[in-house]
Each structure stands twice: as structure tokens, then as C-alpha cells.
Amino acid sequence: MNAATPNPDGSQEAVPVDRRTPRETYWEDGITKLSGVLDESVLAQCRDAFDWSLGHPGAFTKTIYEGTEHEHWADNVNPAARERCRQLVTAPVFAEITSAILDSQHVWYSAEEIFLKRGAKVGRTPWHQDTAYAPYGGRQWCNLWISFEPLPAHNAIEVVRGSHLGPQYDGSSYDDPDNPARPLHGGDWTPLPDIERERAADPGSWDVVAYPSEPGDVIAFHPHALHGGAPLDARCPERHTLVLRFFGDDAFYRPLPPGSHSIWDDDADANVREDFKRLEPGDALGKGGFLQIR
Numbered sequence: 262m263n264a265a266t267p268n269p270d271g272s273q274e275a276v277p278v279d280r281r282t283p284r285e286t287y288w289e290d291g292i293t294k295l296s297g298v299l300d301e302s303v304l305a306q307c308r309d310a311f312d313w314s315l316g317h318p319g320a321f322t323k324t325i326y327e328g329t330e331h332e333h334w335a336d337n338v339n340p341a342a343r344e345r346c347r348q349l350v351t352a353p354v355f356a357e358i359t360s361a362i363l364d365s366q367h368v369w370y371s372a373e374e375i376f377l378k379r380g381a382k383v384g385r386t387p388w389h390q391d392t393a394y395a396p397y398g399g400r401q402w403c404n405l406w407i408s409f410e411p412l413p414a415h416n417a418i419e420v421v422r423g424s425h426l427g428p429q430y431d432g433s434s435y436d437d438p439d440n441p442a443r444p445l446h447g448g449d450w451t452p453l454p455d456i457e458r459e460r461a462a463d464p465g466s467w468d469v470v471a472y473p474s475e476p477g478d479v480i481a482f483h484p485h486a487l488h489g490g491a492p493l494d495a496r497c498p499e500r501h502t503l504v505l506r507f508f509g510d511d512a513f514y515r516p517l518p519p520g521s522h523s524i525w526d527d528d529a530d531a532n533v534r535e536d537f538k539r540l541e542p543g544d545a546l547g548k549g550g551f552l553q554i555r
């Protein structure tokens with residue numbers, strides 16, 4: 262297991278040896294790498310799900326930073342990709358990985374998201390916690406981040422080490438590349454720190470973890486961790502990523518407070534998505550419409 266701090270000038274990353282198990286790393290750092298866990302067939306099915314979703318956009322698509330050189334594209338919980346992704350996650354590897362990491366007797370699949378970045382100048386996916394956008398309560402959560410290109414750590418997903426155990430911040434409004442910490446909700450939410458501005462002033466100000474990866478590797482990270490996608494560059498001008506989200510026994514329905522905002526045009530209220538509909542606040546999420554894989 263190798264962790265590396267991203268290196269913006271593109272030079273070789275120092276790769277210290279990490280002797281922790283993936284589960285230990287995950288729960289200490291909020292992120293871990295599982296090397297070569299997807300065989301060719303499962304990786305091809307992941308790519309098929311990505312391509313299908315791309316070709317059949319859903320209601321929660323988002324062009325991030327539209328019209329700027331940082332424009333990139335995401336689709337989230339795409340109804341058109343639902344059955345394909347539910348079929349995909351029945352491959353035994355997903356139950357094996359997620360139950361090992363989460364230490365949960367049962368595991369459910371929540372939903373997918375895809376990210377497409379194209380262009381050497383495309384910048385960051387803003388720092389955020391998924392828990393500022395979705396009604397995810399509890400501890401046993403993980404996102405499996407599956408990219409189809411070889412990626413150096415400085416072009417990959419980044420996590421603030423240990424932030425999955427830390428406070429809930431406001432979300433990013435995702436609409437201003439010059440102000441990525443612009444608040445989504447406002448009000449009583451704790452403002453999101455401007456992590457990149459602080460890192461620019463002092464590179465050591467935030468303890469950030471990222472991993473280099475090859476197709477077939479999976480980066481698992483906690484959705485409550487402060488995370489964001491690093492920029493592309495001339496050596497890595499394209500990234501296609503499928504994210505599959507899972508949860509365990511202790512996950513519960515934690516609706517966002519009344520008056521919360523959404524970043525999706527057609528999704529005025531993230532609390533009302535189909536799979537959450539039968540749930541009362543505090544209910545185990547496993548009682549909703551999610552697919553149990555273990």
C-alpha cells in the first residue's frame with residue numbers, strides 16, 4: 262500500500278511504504294487504495310456502465326464550471342444507468358471489498374456517479390463532503406472511485422487525512438472556479454474552508470492524501486471526508502471515473518435541514534429521491550429501496 266502526497270510540478274512522487282491493512286488505512290485516513298482488485302471482466306463492466314450513463318444522461322447531470330476552461334461533467338444517480346449499475350455491483354468483488362473495509366455484517370449499494378474531465382487545463386473538482394449534499398448519516402460508508410486511465414497522484418482524488426472523523430462543513434456551490442468554497446447552504450452551516458487558497462499560501466497547511474493508480478485499482482474513500490478531484494495537466498489530459506457508493510448496518514437516513522439547497526437544477530430536494538422515500542429520519546438506510554449485496 263503506497264500513499265503519496267500530490268506533486269503539482271509533475272515530478273516523481275516519493276512513495277513511502279505503508280504497512281497498514283487497507284481497513285486500518287481507511288479508518289485512519291478516510292481513504293485507501295486497493296491495488297488490482299478489478300479483473301478485466303469487471304473493469305469492462307464498469308466501463309460499460311460509465312459509457313451507458315454518459316450516453317443516456319439522467320436528471321441529476323451537472324456541467325461543472327460551464328463555459329470556462331475548467332468545464333467538466335458529472336452525472337449522479339442516473340435512473341437510466343440504475344439497473345446496469347445494480348447488476349454490476351452484484352459481482353462478488355464489490356461485496357468482498359466493501360464488507361472488508363466497512364467491517365459491517367451487511368452491505369448495501371447506494372448509487373453511482375460519473376465524472377468526465379477532458380482538457381489539460383481543466384482544474385479541480387471543488388473540495389467538499391458528500392454529506393453536505395445527500396442525506397447520509399452514520400459511519401459505515403464508502404465510495405469506490407474507479408478510473409479508467411493510469412493516474413499520477415497529483416491528478417487523482419484527494420482527501421484531507423482524517424477529515425471523515427471531523428466536522429460537517431457547508432458544501433461548495435460548484436458554480437465559481439475562482440471561489441470554490443462559495444457556500445451552498447449558508448445559514449447555520451459551518452463555512453467550508455478555502456483549502457486550495459490556504460495550500461497555495463502554505464503547502465503544509467492541509468494534510469492531503471492521494472494515490473497513483475492504474476486501471477483495475479480502486480480508491481476507496483469516505484463520503485464524509487473532505488475530498489476533491491485534482492486538476493488535469495498536459496501529461497494527464499483526460500479522466501473518466503465511475504464512483505460506486507456503498508453503506509453498512511449503521512448508516513441511517515439523515516435528511517438535510519429544511520431550506521437546504523441543491524447543486525442539481527432538477528433536484529430541488531435531495532431528500533426525496535426514490536430510494537429514501539419510505540424512510541423516516543433516523544431509520545436504517547437498509548430499510549429503504551437500496552440493493553443489498555451482502
Ligand SMILES: O=C(O)CCC(=O)C(=O)O
Pocket residue numbers: 374376386391404406418488489490491502504
Ligand atoms: O472525481 C472527482 O473529481 C470527484 C469525485 C467526488 O467528488 C465523489 O466521488 O464524491
